[in-house]
Amino acid sequence: MERMALDAIAEHLRSLDIDVLHEDLEQYGRDETMDLFAPAGIVVRPRSTPEVVEVMRLAQQERIPVTPRGGGTGKAGGAIPVQGGIVLSLEKMNRIKEIDASNRYAVVEPGVILWDLHAACEEQKLWYPVDMSSGGSCLIGGNLACDAGGERAVKYGTTRAQVTGIEAVLMGGRVIRSGGKLAKNSAGYALHHLLVGSEGTLGVITEATIKLVPLPTHRRTLLAAFSSMDTAAQAALEVERCGATLSAVEFIERAAAALAEEMLKVQLPHSDAAALLLIEIEGFSEARTQDEIEQVGTLLLDAGADDVELAPREKVWGVRHAVAEATKMLPAYSACDTVVPRRSMPKLVSRAHGIARRRGIEVVCFGHAGDGNIHIDFIKRKEVDANWDQQIGPAVRELLKATIELQGSITAEHGVGILRREDMPLQFDEDTLNAMKEIKRAWDPDNLMNPGKVFPEGTP
């Protein structure tokens, strides 16, 4: 039945000159979430909002699920078409519609690659400060869907903090528009804030208006080495006291950095340290930036750093960005995107290591110390064995429970997707989950928008 409906939809869309993919569908059944896969029924790649409207109108009419897709770099399975149907890939809606330098806003389609936006802004001495390891291939639409954070959030906030307006298409084909190039706006419900982080379960974002900031003229990276992981984690908090505008405060357990070094065939200093901190300072004046570097350097030494040095930016960021990729290349891994109140971060890192030790597996921690968002990857360096198979599920569950005990969240920036849907009741009570589901049902009564995500099995 669904196959017939899909074929008819494909034919109809093609007759309207909408791009329906014939072959190479398999890649649209995966993202970067371990080895999850589900086949797409058809893949549609609209070029404009009216084309998205047409897809959503037909999907509702024929009761076909729609899974929106960005760059396929998700780590929670949010873009995997678990119920088949239509994969709606936004890759061809990739226009930067406007960079309004005088008001400092950009208007973009969801298919823009993050680093393409960076480049376009930099040409005009402006900056879109959200940045992350997958910047070369992730799409703005996916960033919006998951409220992507990354390393600059410590200063600028996550994707949500940049978005002031959204156009989206709801299931059935209605187009909604919320916000604009506005620093303040209290007219009506903030639908754009509801859509950010909703992981494609409420609608398809077809345009976003985002704030830009002046491009800093000076940028320096400090690398600090610590002989204790706990001291490093604490020091990451101490440096905030200077009042300087730190734009990144990254924590890398030395074992995590080593994985990336090996993959990239580079070597950072301090191979005998337990952990590294990577701190970025930016500004608009040589003197002031230098002043802050010295202040932060002193604070780091006071907080117990064995060594602090000005680091070659590309090299250290290269290593930092490659860690997640490097753990993926191991025989097995399971990535947890945890976040806790900043001060509890050292506790969580220590609990992660305790869990791993007790269960006879290995763990590496790295991430955004400045905002309490630590990526905790359980890894298996050699072939998977019975102990790994037995321990990995309970280890992850135990870690997520520890995260919640510390008043944290089961996902900071990757989203819930499929991966964490069954863990949602750890974080939310029934009334709160139901309130979310009621919103989902209000806009998508037949549960066709990215079904099988965010909410536990069997709902909404």
Add this chain to the structure above:
Amino acid sequence: MERMALDAIAEHLRSLDIDVLHEDLEQYGRDETMDLFAPAGIVVRPRSTPEVVEVMRLAQQERIPVTPRGGGTGKAGGAIPVQGGIVLSLEKMNRIKEIDASNRYAVVEPGVILWDLHAACEEQKLWYPVDMSSGGSCLIGGNLACDAGGERAVKYGTTRAQVTGIEAVLMGGRVIRSGGKLAKNSAGYALHHLLVGSEGTLGVITEATIKLVPLPTHRRTLLAAFSSMDTAAQAALEVERCGATLSAVEFIERAAAALAEEMLKVQLPHSDAAALLLIEIEGFSEARTQDEIEQVGTLLLDAGADDVELAPREKVWGVRHAVAEATKMLPAYSACDTVVPRRSMPKLVSRAHGIARRRGIEVVCFGHAGDGNIHIDFIKRKEVDANWDQQIGPAVRELLKATIELQGSITAEHGVGILRREDMPLQFDEDTLNAMKEIKRAWDPDNLMNPGKVFPEGTP
């Protein structure tokens, strides 16, 4: 019928030791929106979330409207019980539950007065940066309901940007909890962001977790005088180019300042200027702050200021904060809380004066130039006459239309309430308004939460 139900509810609530007000109900029928009034049926002042739950349970059971109320300082009539029923005043839920200095968050009840929170934070060298003229009497709950902005939003964002967690009670008595002391969080829908700015139409906020920042150690205010309003408005944009962390960029038309001066019996310099800019610079070092002051001062002179001086902070902010109060004391006024993309602000100011001139009425403009949020008050200095009565409605409507033409919003920080509900279709198309109403109906099918607000008459 409703009276009987109300009496029974009052009796039941009193039997549970919940505070139901016997007398002085009249003040609960007003806020600070011109001369709007509607009588409350009963006024309940809960002291805790379980007491709010009880009220909301009974209200749903008996189908009685509930109008949540903060400090009664609203300027759009959002707290006026237009359908009678229960006024739920949050004034007694006024505890600052926690100031978590190490994580830099506060957990507050909705009844906390804004400047009480400021004082409590400052004791710990921390700062809650949202500030506004009504800070001595407005409540955090009202700030959340309207997404209040104020003068520091240019650097720190509006109330929304500070909120990372909310507890709220929905109609019928369900309690939902979203977020926490977290810099990043992408688990589930951001219900706290949906509630911020929903003006009490979706539920009652009973607790909020808000970010704090380090209290700046240095703060200076510059006063710049301009002989042309347009030059002043343009200069407000030029100063941003320095990259300095300006924490306020305020525009005051000289005639607006004069009204406040007269009320306060003080005198700012430059009584012959056309407009003033008030610019605040803050920092953590004497040298750096001084450096920025000089840079901004030079930019202002380059941008056409006739004079720039370091100003006595309390005096100039006193005048700035008193402007809205001063226009309210005139025989008649009508306040518009407009916002446009920053660069269009001079255009809107000029159009406001054009509208007033053509219609033979007077207008004064003042507000937050740094984020394009200008308060445009049509005023009548002498007794109201037939021309005022005839022109004021169309003048406001014409101004709001101009705001929308310039890609702005009909309200920046006051909210829609009753005052702007019929103007909502100027800004939102039918599909978008319907999408908002569907959310409202999902949580409040009988339209009992603050009915008669936000949406045009007859809906949702």
